[in-house]
Amino acid sequence: MDKSTVVCRCEEVNIDEIETAIKFGAETFDDIKRITRCGMGPCQSKVCLTPVRKIIHNYTGKQLNEIRPSRMRIPLKVVRMGALAGKKESAQIASVFGESVEEGESTDE
Ligand code: FES
Numbered sequence: 001m002d003k004s005t006v007v008c009r010c011e012e013v014n015i016d017e018i019e020t021a022i023k024f025g026a027e028t029f030d031d032i033k034r035i036t037r038c039g040m041g042p043c044q045s046k047v048c049l050t051p052v053r054k055i056i057h058n059y060t061g062k063q064l065n066e067i068r069p070s071r072m073r074i075p076l077k078v079v080r081m082g083a084l085a086g087k088k089e090s091a092q093i094a095s096v097f098g099e100s101v102e103e104g105e106s107t108d109e
Pocket residue numbers: 007008009010011038039040041042043044045046047048049
């Protein structure tokens with residue numbers, strides 16, 4: 001595969017940039033993410049995680065199961081786009097457990 005092949009379409013990171021990061025000591029997907037921004041795009045590494053792990057495997061000889069996947073972070077809470085835009089009827093906040101509460105309303109019992 002050509003070294004200029006883009007692996008992370010969101011951040012336009014190619015194979016050469018990933019291999020350079022590995023040369024400078026990157027060992028995990030998160031290391032490469034910090035150096036190149038690969039995986040920081042809108043898809044949050046859904047597209048580029050697997051190919052990057054394969055590049056690390058090919059370059060270092062590490063087994064794929066030894067290469068840790070990216071550290072995922074979930075949103076603290078779901079917020080409707082309407083609420084962000086200031087629409088009052090969208091001010092309900094859905095919790096990660098699927099419940100819906102009014103903003104400011106306590107869920108403690
Ligand atoms: S393809 Fe890499 S973050 Fe989307």
